[in-house]
Structure formats: C-alpha cells, structure tokens
Amino acid sequence: MTLTVTDLAIARGGLALLERLNFVLEPGKALILRGPNGIGKTTLLRTLAGLQAPLAGQIQGAEDRIAYAAHADGLKPTLTVAENLSFWMSVFGTHSIQPALDRYDLNELADRQAGNLSAGQKRRAGLARLLVTGRPIWMLDEPTVSLDRNAVTMFAEAVEDHLKYGGSALIATHIDLGLEAKVLDISSNKVKPRPIEDFDGAFL
Amino acid sequence: MTLTVTDLAIARGGLALLERLNFVLEPGKALILRGPNGIGKTTLLRTLAGLQAPLAGQIQGAEDRIAYAAHADGLKPTLTVAENLSFWMSVFGTHSIQPALDRYDLNELADRQAGNLSAGQKRRAGLARLLVTGRPIWMLDEPTVSLDRNAVTMFAEAVEDHLKYGGSALIATHIDLGLEAKVLDISSNKVKPRPIEDFDGAFL
Amino acid sequence: MTITAKANSLWEYANPRKFLATSERLLPFFWLASTTCLVVGLVWGFFFTPDDYKQGSTVKIIYLHVPSALMAINCWLMMLAASLIWLVRRHHVSALAARAAAPVGIVFTLVALVTGAIWGQPMWGSWWAWDPRLTSFLILFLFYLGYVALWEAIEDPDTAADLTSVLCLVGSVFAILSRYAVNFWNQGLHQGASVMRVAAVTGSDTEEKVSNIYFFPLMLCIVGFVLLFIALVLYRTCTEIRARRIKALLARERANA
Amino acid sequence: MIALLLRDLKLAFRAGGGFGLGLAFFLIVTVLVPFSVGPQSSLLSIIAPGVLWLGALLACLLSLDRLLALDWEDGSLDLLATAPLPLEAVVAVKSLAHWLTTGLPLVLVAPLLGVMLNLPETGFTWLVVSLLIGTPALSVIGTFGAAITVGLKRGGLLLSLLVLPLYVPTLIFGAEVARRGATGTELETPLLLLAGITTATIALLPFASAAVLKINLR
Amino acid sequence: MIALLLRDLKLAFRAGGGFGLGLAFFLIVTVLVPFSVGPQSSLLSIIAPGVLWLGALLACLLSLDRLLALDWEDGSLDLLATAPLPLEAVVAVKSLAHWLTTGLPLVLVAPLLGVMLNLPETGFTWLVVSLLIGTPALSVIGTFGAAITVGLKRGGLLLSLLVLPLYVPTLIFGAEVARRGATGTELETPLLLLAGITTATIALLPFASAAVLKINLR
Amino acid sequence: MIPDLGKYTETVLSAYGISIVLLVALVVLSVMRGRRVRTELKSVEQRMSRDG
Ligand code: HEM
Ligand SMILES: Nc1ncnc2c1ncn2[C@@H]1O[C@H](COP(=O)(O)OP(=O)(O)OP(=O)(O)O)[C@@H](O)[C@H]1O
Ligand SMILES: Nc1ncnc2c1ncn2[C@@H]1O[C@H](COP(=O)(O)OP(=O)(O)OP(=O)(O)O)[C@@H](O)[C@H]1O
Ligand SMILES: [Mg+2]
C-alpha cells in the first residue's frame, strides 16, 4: 500500500523539469510538497496520478489508488453540490455523500448550484469530492486556495482523519496547514542545464 | 483622493449580502478586507470597482481611479507576458512595462506565452498588470493565491511602494501578508433577516 | 385577501401582492368569458355556417386561424410594452408578465402556422409556401423561441429580465425589417388583411372578403381568443410571481443559515 | 457509466444546457435556405434532401464543442481519467449522450422541415431512415474530433474544420439515400454503405478517440 | 482603442487564434454542397449565389462565440470595463476586428468558390459587392448576440439561435443582390436597402451591445 | 352530428383537432404548473414562519 517513487524524472511542455526524485509515501503519513513557483509541483502530481508519462524512473503502488485534486475543481456549474458529489460517488462506486457534506459543512449548500458559489465555497465542494472517491492516496495541488481559516482547519481535520484510517496524502502548498507531516522540498531536484553538445538530450 | 464609502449595501444574485458598510480609504493607506468564505468580499470589491450597482449608499472618489484584480488574471494565454502587459499599458495610457517586469521578477518570463506558465507565475504576471495601470486605488481579491513565499514578499513590497507614492489598496485575503495595515472585518455587516411578511422586499 | 386602499394610480398594480389579489378576483371572470365566447363562436362557426362556394368547408378553419394569428402578433406587442415598462420603471411584475406571455405567444403562433398549413394543402396544393405572410410568421416564431431560450438560460432573474427586454426591443425592429424584406423577396399568395374592411362592408360578398355569415362567429372567436390570452397571461404571471417569491425566500433562507 | 450518461443528459436538459438548441439551429438553417436561394418551390423540392442532410450535419457539428471541452475546462476530464472507468467507455458514453440529445431530435423534426422545403411525398420515409442510420456516425466521428481539439481554447472552428472532411462519406451516402428516396430510384447500395460506415465507426472510433484524449490530457 | 484592435488582430493571427478558420469553414461548406444536392452544374449555378451567401453567414456566425466569451472567461472584460475606454468603443472595436479577420477574408475568397459552384460570369462582381456591403452588418449584429450570451457557459448555440433571425433581412437583400447580379436583372433597390441596413446597424447597434454587456458584467 | 364537410373532412377536423389540443395543452400545463408553484410557496412560507 506504499507509494514508492524511485529516480523519477519529469517534463512539461517538452522541457525536463525535475530529476532524481526519490521518496516513499506510507499509509497513515502525509507529505508536504514544497518548492518555488514554476519548479514543477503540479507536473509531479499529474505524473503520479498517471495523467502524464514520466521521463524516467518508477512509480510503484499508484495504480487506481490515487484521488487527484487539481487547481480546477471539476464541478459542473449547473449541477447542485449534492448532484456533483453523487456523480463522483457513483463513478467511484462508493455509497454515500453524507460524510463528505458533513465534513466540509456543506449541508446548507448541498442544493445550491455549484456555479453560484463563492470561490471558497467552491473549493470546499471540490475537496469534499476526495472523500467520496474512497481512494487511499490523495494528491492535492494547493488545496487551501481561497479557503478561510475555519475551512483550512476543516481541511486539516479531514486529512488527519484520512491518515488515521490508513490513507496517505501528498500536498503541494505554499502556506502552513498546521499538519504534522514531513516536508518534501524539491528545489534541489531541478534539472541542471546540460552541456549544449548533448544534442540528443536537448530534444527531450 | 480619498475613497469614502457611506452606508453601502450590496447584493449578489438577487440577494442582499452586506449592509451598513462605512469606511474610508486614504491615500498612502492599505486596508485588509477580512471575512469568512461567501460573506461577500468579491461582491464588495466588484461594486467598488463599478462593475455592479450598489443596493444603497454612496461611494465617493472611486471613478476612474480604481485598478481591480479579480480571482481571474485577465491574461491572454497566446500572448507573451510582455505583450499582455503592453496591451494594458496602452489601454491605460502609461509608458513602460519595465518597472512592472522588474518588480515581479518577470524579465525571464517576459517572452513566454502566458498560457504556458505555472499557476504562481501567471499570478505574478496578473499582479504586474496593476503597476502598468497607473491607477491610485488598488482593489485586490486574494492576490497571493498560488504565490510562493518569495513572491508574496515581492507583492508586499510592491504594495508598500505603491502606498509610499500616495496610492492606496483594499485587499481581500485570508492569509497574513506581512503588511502594516488596518483590518476591515465585514463579518458583522451581514444582512439581518427580514420578516417574511415583507413581500416586496422578498423580490430583492 | 382584500384590497383596502383604493388604487390611485395604475402603477400600484405593479406591486406583486396587489397584482396577485386583483388577478385572483378577475381570473374566474376571464376564464368563464373566454370559454363561453370560444365555445359559442366555434360551435356556431363549425356547425351553423354554410360552406364557401369556392373553398368548401375549409372556410371553417378561419375561426381558429385568424384569431390565433392576430393574437400571436398582439402577444409580441404586449411583451414589447411590458419590456419597455420594465426597462423604464423597473416594475418586476411587468418583466414577469412578458416572460409569462411568451409561451402563450408561441402556442398561438403555432396554431396559426398549423391551421394555415392545413388550410394551404387543399387551397394552394401544398402544405407550405414561402409566402411573405407565412414566412414572417415563421420568423416571428423564431424570435419567440430565442426569447424563451434566453429567459431559460439565465440564472439571475433581474439580469434575465434586462437582457430579454433589450432582445425584445431589438428583435421587434428586426422583425419589422424582416417583414419588409420578406415582402420584397416574394410577393405571395395569401390574402391581405380584410377583417377590418369587412366590418364596414355589409352583405356584399366578394371572394376575398369575409362575408357577414362568417363575420359574427369569427368576431366571437377573436374576442374569445383575446380573453383567453388575458386569462392565460394573468394566471401565468401569478405563477411567475410566486415562483419568483419562492426563489427569493429560499435564497434568504440560505443566507440566514 | 450509467451515472455518466445520466449526468450528461441532466446537464443537457438543465437551463442553458443546450438541449433543443441544435434543433433550433437546424430549423433556422433550413429556413434561411429559401431566403438565400429564392422561394421557387420547384427548385426547393430538388435541393430539399441535400439541404436537410447538410443542416442536420451542421447542427451536429455545432454542438460538438460542448461535448468534451466543458469537462476539460473545469477539470472533470482529468478526474474522469483517474477514475475507475476505461476512457473508451467514457468516450462512448459521451457519443451516446450527444446522439440522444442532438441526433435523435434532429431525426424527429426532419419530416416537418421536409414539408417546408416541399420535399416530394415519397422522400419522407427515406429521409428519416437515412438520418436515423447516419446521425450516430456523425456523433461518433464528432467525438473523435472533439477529443483531438479538446485542449485548445475555443477550438470550435478548428474542430469543425477537422471534422467536416471526416463527415464527407457519411454525408454523401446519406444524402444520396435521401435524394434517391425522393425521386424514387433504387437506393439499396448507398443505404448499405451508409449502414456500413455507421457500424464501423461505432465499433472502432471510440478507441481512437480514447487514445487521442489520453495524449491531450498529459 | 487602437491597442485593443491590434491585440485582437494579434490574437486572431496567433496559432489557434482562429484566423483563417472561418475561411476554411466557408470553403468546406461550399464544397459539401455539391455532395449533398448532387453535382449537376446547371442546378449548382442557380443556387450558387445563395449558397455562397449562406456559407459566408454561417462562417461568420461560427466565429462569433470567440468574439467576447474568451475575454469574459479570463477576466479581461471586467478589466476592460474598468479601463478608461467607453464600453461602446470596446464593442465597436471588437466588431471591427471580427470583420477584418472573418468578413473581409470571406469576401476575398468568395469569387474562387463561385468558380467551383459554376456561378455565371456576370455574377462575380455583384457577389463581391454584396458581401462587401453586407458582412459588416453581420459582424455588428453578431457582436450584439455575443454580448447578450457572454455570461453563459458555451452559449454558442444559443448565440446562433438569437442571431440567426436577426440576420434574416441582411441575408435576404444580400442574396437578392447576388442573385440578381447573376441573372443580370435590376438590383438597385436591394443594394440600397442592404447598404441602409448596414449603415443603420453600424450606427445604432453598438450602443445596444454595450448596454447589454454592462448588464452582463454586473 | 358532425356536419357534412364534403371532401375536406379530414382537413377541417385535423385543423380543429390540432389547434384545440395545442390550446388545451397550454391551459392544462399552465394550470398544473400554477398549482404546483402555489403549494410549494405555501410550504416554503410555512416552514419559514415556523423557523423564524
Ligand atoms: C402556415 C401558414 C399561414 C400563416 C402563418 C398565416 C397567417 C395569417 C395571418 C397573420 C392572418 C391575419 C390576417 C389579418 O391581418 O387580419 C391570416 C388571415 C387569413 N388567412 Fe392565413 N396564414 C397561413 C396560411 C393560410 C392559408 C393556407 C389560407 C387559405 C388559403 C389562409 C387564409 C387566411 C384567411 C382567409 C385569412 C383571413 C383574411 C384576413 O383577415 O385577412 N391562411 N393568416
Ligand atoms: N502548458 C505548458 N507548456 C509549457 N510549459 C509549461 C506548461 N505549463 C507549465 N509549464 C512550465 O512548467 C514548469 C512547471 O510548471 P508547474 O505548473 O508544474 O509548476 P508548479 O510547481 O506547480 O508551480 P506553481 O507553484 O506556480 O503552481 C513551469 O516553469 C512552467 O512555466
Ligand atoms: N452568481 C451567483 N449567483 C448567486 N449567488 C452567488 C453568485 N456568486 C456568488 N454568490 C453568493 O454570494 C455570496 C457572496 O459571494 P462572494 O463571492 O462575494 O463571497 P466572498 O466573500 O468573495 O467569498 P470567498 O472568500 O469564498 O471568495 C456567497 O454566499 C455566494 O454563494
Ligand atoms: Mg501548480
């Protein structure tokens, strides 16, 4: 059940970004992904979620076990919050959206169309989706954007709960979430510019 | 040159949100707008920027002096960062984008297409736009979303500079920017429920 | 609910509550009157008028065709007026009345089109001809469709009212333009407007004009359609007002929560 | 998968979801034809089958850009790709939803528009039959085009451009069936070919679309 | 304002910006017509002026949804509304840019397509003249439609539904001029009427569009 | 009972039939929606005055 990443190298837009990534994400543990803007956090998460192929290296234990939450929420503006969540529930074959609604205090918003929510309310609905996937590994890309203090706490509690039941989470963020977790700083994994003679390599 | 708001009431989606808003934004001062998700911060900023009409009350000193930065950046993905900024420069009739590029460390990204930037880089380009408008009053809606620590500092410095030259800023945010500024908490301005017998009112 | 204060200006009915109360009282009358007129007029026309020497029994279609055609146009005019009132005075009821009228207009237009098409089959030998009158009705139908689709597509009621009102204004101008364009494009087969002329003509029965025997039941049907239109619009406006109030109440509920 | 189908249908029926608009577009294009070529009914009745097929094809085409692009923009497509559904199934369901909300209604109103264009009496049955057989192919091919252009901001026009050539065979045989039906000549061959195209595209194209989509997602 | 025009043109010319796509759509629709109505050249030459006008109109229509919606989605429209430019000017510039990138190219290639559809020799001049006079009206009217539907997610189809009826007078007179040109009959009246419509819409509609846009922005 | 309509029987009857069906459908749908909205409003109002 452990996600193991060995010697991973990733690229975006035809340009190698990160290399020599090695880490392990164990059940019950969270890992905070840190690095300056543009280093490749989003790209890394997408690679781990299987949305793009790695340049090199292995990812083990990821298949069909990852729930990914991107910069965008994946909410349909004309469906209500409850309908949005129910849809993901049936896609992932889980059984109830109630715990998710409770966790993010969405019961009052459940019948509102997602398009009419404020930025932070939308984000909360997007995070609630994670709970209905039933997947053990969460990959979160700046999950707390637009959330107020209160909602950040809700989120931290949700993560802690998830860890308690053996889940794990990899969270890219720039702010402090108040979570007990190891930090994975990828600043040092930036690809070194290669000598220009290395013609084939420049094609990557 | 002072922005004065008296007894302002605002609505969104046909629903009154906030009322009895009274504050003054003086040149050289910043004001941090606080309130939980969904209270109406975005709506307030849009109203002040003249994008929607207030329900009641006055706004003085706002006309043609506001530069507004919304949740969305207003960048054209197929134009380069420099082209994007130059466009806004000529729309607002200012003379150079170089200070803006320098301020947000965008010189290296200046010739990249805006669509190919990471979330934080995009945001930096969006904030740089404020500097080319030449407008004295900034209305910022969660400006530091997706920014790393370094970029947040850049932003704080940009705001301080702006204030130093007599500008002012109203900033809605949930995180601590490290700015010296008064806080305007609008939680208490939430509209009180009216009796339902008030039939005409129910139409608002 | 009774009205206590006497209305001293017509605009007072723009108050939703007053409008509801008044129409609640008026509606039974309109329902009854329109049904009576329609039943009497249609029965009279269908059973007790002779066949035309040229068109045979198909003249009987006139009792449906002409009134619905007239009301289809008048309905658009009413929506135009209501839109203007909304834009100038911002009375919610008037915007809602325009919204409530549109589907009625669609159905009347459809009835005119369908009866005309059925009539055309024996008269002109084809279901449809690109005659200017028919064509401009088709265009009117399209305007109705666009108007309703726009109402449906926009979430915020005030925005929807504003946008549909502007569309109605601009659309009216273009509808008139189209009418002339279509006339220019094809001079048609359809008879010109003669109902009004007939009112002055007594007895003399030319081919093109509607004679007296047909005139009275036709008038009854026209009155019936007018009354039916009023009844439907009043009723539907009440529904829209209530729906709007539900929306507002629910919105407030969630705001207080 | 049924959940996906239901969601797509629900989205289509919601206010602003676009159901019925394809229909309206079809109607309007047909109405515009006499305005542009003139009102002579003899001329119209000759071009009627062709115009109706072309109109149906354009109406299909126009609704393609909401087929996948909306899901792409709000991130749902990324999430669906990581969900326990094969992407082929997702694509196939999307095509089906598109056909149900666009193709089928078009088939149903086509006879009405046939009346307006003076389609000869004999032509109605075959018009409907040819559309019924042909429109599923239009949806499936269109999904492929939508999958190719999904990453592009407002790829609408490019999409049309890519898809139109792919529509040519379907259009040729479909319109041929309708035309022969109207003139009462033998039409077995084009009908069979049309049916063949539809079956083949339904059987094979979803795989291509899924592959293309995977490429676009990364 | 010139900056806005230049930006819009630049955006259109950039990869994926949509310039040339309207043209290609026009081309393809015209090519599809013989496939759908059959290849007899006598028939084609009769319907040629009408088909070309209809094709140009549809190509215009299809490019409308990127006219304002892109600026809306990425927030530029909000920013433009707070900029020191009157919204009427913004809207007018947008129409102009649309015409330059869509209408004008269509006018220029129309003769070429006329050849493919066997347009009679006499018809070419008047086809071009009618399109040249008529297409600006199409752009301006289209901008109004785009302004109305700008807030709606993928309002594309609704946009078509709203705009097409508004296009009717322009189409009728334009196609009439082209048709009369092809048959060599008197065409002064429709030409004047067409010019009248264009002038009137250019003079008045931008105000309506700006008003509508303001409503949508709030 | 139905008068002799000659060779146009179908024409006239179908015209009457379709029109009446359309009109009645409009009335019935309007009334149905009216009823539904009215009861819904009642329940919402009751709920709200109960909850304050
Ligand atoms: C589908 C198509 C048709 C439409 C949309 C249509 C529309 C109209 C309209 C708008 C009127 C109102 C006239 C007025 O201004 O008073 C009218 C009247 C009339 N129509 Fe039609 N019509 C159609 C087909 C036909 C056909 C096929 C016939 C019969 C041959 C016909 C016979 C009449 C007659 C006799 C009147 C009343 C005469 C008059 O008051 O002008 N119509 N029609
Ligand atoms: N579509 C694209 N095409 C080409 N390059 C891209 C594209 N998207 C992002 N990039 C580049 O890839 C790099 C990594 O981007 P990524 O989005 O992974 O960064 P990130 O670490 O998530 O940054 P942030 O904290 O700002 O979100 C950046 O330098 C960016 O400029
Ligand atoms: N388009 C809309 N239609 C109806 N209601 C809306 C719409 N957009 C927002 N709202 C509602 O208006 C209220 C205020 O929204 P607003 O976006 O101003 O909040 P905010 O204070 O900016 O919140 P956040 O911190 O989450 O961005 C919210 O309760 C929201 O649900
Ligand atoms: Mg990122």
Ligand SMILES: [Mg+2]
């Ligand atoms: Mg906000």
